[in-house]
Amino acid sequence: MVRCLYHSTIQEFINTSSETLLGMFINNYHGNALTITNESWSNEIEIMRETLLPWKFENGQIIFEYDIPRLGKRIDVVLLLRGIIFCIEFKVGEKNLLQSNIEQVMDYALDLKNFHLFSQDKIIVPILVPTKYSSCSSAFCYSVYDDSIYNPLVTGSKGLQKLISDIFIHSGATISNSSLGVDWIISPYSPTPTIIEAAKRLYENHSVEDITRHEADKVSTDRTISYILDVIKNSKEQKQKSICFVTGVPGAGKTLVGLDVAVKQSYQNGGKLIEDEGAVYLSGNGPLVAVLTEALAIDNYRKCKERGEKKNMSDSRREVGKFIQIIHRYRDNMLAKIKNPVENNTLEIDPDKAIKLTNAGYGEVEHVAIFDEAQRSWTHKRLADYLKRGGTYGNKLKIQNFPLSEAAFLIWSLDQREDWATIICLVGGGQEINTGEAGISEWINALNDKFTHWRIYISDKLTEKEYAEGKVNELLAKNDKVTFSSDLHLGVSLRSFRAEKLSAFVHSLLSFNPDATEWYEKIKERYPIVLTRDMDKARTWLRKMTRGSQKAGVLVSKASARFKPLAVHVLEQGDENAIHWFLEDKNDIRSSNYLEDAATEIQVQGLELDYTCVLWDADVRCENGKWKYYNFNGRTAWREEAGNTESSIERRKYMLNAYRVLLTRARIGMVICVPEGNHNKTAGGFPEDMTRLPEFYDGTYEYFKTLGLDEI
Template identity: 55%
Template structure:
């Protein structure tokens, strides 16, 4: 476990303690070897705070140094707990200016405490940035217009920190009973809900899954599923068998987090690999972890190139296609069968002709390619004719080549197939029944629901003698939208055209998770910019079939650079924050933002209690989509797009143009009126 903080004391004890004693405690609790610059900074911070806080040394107050913010992977320089207020103090020792990214940093800390720390949620939080050598400082203080008890960031220098604190304390606060006493603040539960990028970063830095979940129920849920899978791994290894686990969960429940958790933990003991066919997800996670690895090593004074950092990350995280292609180099097709090609690969004592990993975690397993799709692709791209297996069956075959033991963990999303050629989970089960009947099958009890293999899973498995059903393999609570755990249910009923049920669910969380409705893309952009604070991330999302948004400067044929879109700041035109490039369901599935702007085109139109599906022909008109499978893909695309925001979203349904036959108002009006009838906020 990481330390929650490096130093904590009453204000009286802090004031009377020596600089060297306090520094000794801080340095002792630092997990790394602090560089000399950091120690000098701590000495300066201690000295400034002792002088600034002397006036309040008789009060019941506490000072904390280096308080951990696990979700952000950082620590607050100092937290002052005084007169029922939480002062979040960030120092920039030696700085003469207040840089915007430093202001955002201290505001991010305040927002994180307000959203995720039980001792802070009902208190006033005061972010203060101290540029020690600045000649400027804030003259007034005010709380945010969001009316959530967070002050607008205050700025000061080393000499006037006490004056700023006194200014804040001069403003009375209403008396109330707090959920957590101020002297218990440091022990209060920090319970975040991370984005998958933040979660991966935090796990990679050797934190535990409990430290990056929001509620005990969520932490227990994720840990329970992880422990169940690890027990399957232990049993399978001990018995020299082959096993497969199917993990289900509602959108945003943490399936990917479970997969990454297992991959990272198991990689310390047995070789494990996290695989996904989701290219953007792999690219973004790999880049984020690589950047973090570089930054961590640099902070420790170690030289490491980006390639070296990336190489370490890629030990356990791969795009499925590269894993698959490596195996393809070791096989040959004989009739309608695959066999190992002994002329290209020596047989290993344990791995046989398989890969080095005993454990493969396959994210979004329902999106694996069917036999026809992969055969056509391999024939065209690789010149490999007559491939006899689906992608899922080939992954099982690949692990089956091992001579010792193997485990596959399939992470399965329901109702999320969004592309032609995706086999669904039924294909995995068919392969197990027909080709690998000796494999143990551990299956989520929820996999029998209709959104998985059209509800036929139980029937498909009824003759299989190696099946174990377990509730522990299902994640029931969404973590993504920490303000609206029922968002995925609301979206389900919205797309089912059940207006009454949609309204009922939305009312239950509308005060915590706003969903705005507009007909102007500029209004939508303005709403996003106004809602986001600090480094909260926002961006535009659209359906991949939204071809007639070009007049609104959105061209779905121009793909965003997903790494920069998700990771870079507002100064980069490729960033989501620039609101120029829009992400489609393919770019953003498995990832999320704090706020999203969904621009709704004429590809999906509400019509008297149901949806009409269309696809633009590229020139003059929309063609109606009648095939059930393609209609399902379109609905699932919007399902993905409407469940990407963690804190709220705005939906823009354009007005259309009566002079443009491809953008007539009637293509959009009924959809807008339907969404309006659900109680969404018009802006």
């Protein structure tokens, strides 16, 4: 069977015995069906056979256990009848109505509408059937989004036939309609998973092609992965050291590519772990690593429990942690092997601190290291200062006069292998957001100066201004081991299935390019971006827009300061807080959906939500067609960041890049809230709040209005 356990015409279904149908379900099920599963299928078969008797001779289709690839779940029953798609979710034996079950069936309907080609212009009716539920929905209405999806309906098993009949009357579908035929089940399906959903699927040995929207003429994830795996293969065969630089627009799937390469390289030959050829996925983004690791561990634990395997959460976390790691801990493990103090400005392995292996030498066991957000690697100064203090990530050794940048040290670490090694650098343009983040030029300088035997494979887009200030060609002009390839660039956003051009709009907005309005016009129909000065209106908009288990959240820059008057609390630092913010459901006050805790660019870079509110504070202001930058002194006033020193210029770049990150976190739509400030005066005629004067915000708001953003 394709994408399901069973499908047929309604007449064929009714004419087939229940025993035969159950046997077909069990035969087509991949795995061992538990007794409780068989009982549920038996109940669903009997209910649907009786329910569909009035339409036995009509041209309709019934599908059981239809696979939804993006969610990794199956719809219990899809009924295609009179041109309407019914998504039916059974809860056999249940008599109570649960919000989570309503969200589940709504998710199915949304997924079909957004990603299933033959469902996009059809009426979709989500129905929840707790079989012992004593009531039945009687009010019918489409959702407020004008997308032909009914608001979820609920009925017990005895009311299902009447409910379907009432829907036909309400929708005007009173005669047979053959517009939904057998081809529906093989419709093209173009899902765009969140990074969390995609990581779960990759960990189950799916490919990026399986789980993402795949249009060969546009989306190049598979081509990029194939190119990287070929570089790895050639490096192994020729005993070489190599490095790949992969670029991509925000949301283009760089992290997915990295995770997929890690899985494919580590699990070969039928999915078996290859210990001596493995890869490790490394990121300096603590919240990203924490959220992905916890999500994968929870999913792994749940699946093992369903299979009857004995495993606890700590086991699942350890298993996931083998191939997704925080880069600082990987780095510190190598630091523990060096001679200390450093002499002659040169790093050397201390043989008393490390064991030399036959192939790995003094390097780590992995041949392949994937560094996500490589542009955020630390400068020499920041790393040297960090090590001079003794570090905070488990490395308590103080190392004086450390000679390398983080990029150079990471290349040095892989260079300790005596056979071969490959580094994959995933590079986001214009996304350096912390002081001391070196950008990509530090990697290239290290290769030019210290590791001239390494072969370099580089995206042809790395020459553009947002990467290494456009100096890549100049930096590599004398390096004879460079290969440029368009296969190493990901040019289409996968994060936002509605707005592939969002990153171009954000770039134009932040650069004051005159084409920003044109970009907005191209995306606004499928990707709403609205503007407000009222945080309560922003929250109302987010709550109205999110359906099912969709995620919404408030975002602020880390330099913002005056958010408390708007009843916004900045999410406290710490990976545990990020885990709860991203992973808890909307019933948990720690969830992003509560719209109380706002995350910063540090906590959301590399991750995403369905809808966001970007709360724009007075740290970055539009004044006379230019951005001006301000830091709050923590007490009474903002101070302009206006110096011409290198450090001041860098800080301004980081502050603007913070908003670049915040404006590209939403998959479906966002609201930008630019507060009005405080207009009130004291009895003496002075401003009530000198830190929130209206003029701090008005210029930014007026600029956004000129772009044509819809106001709410």
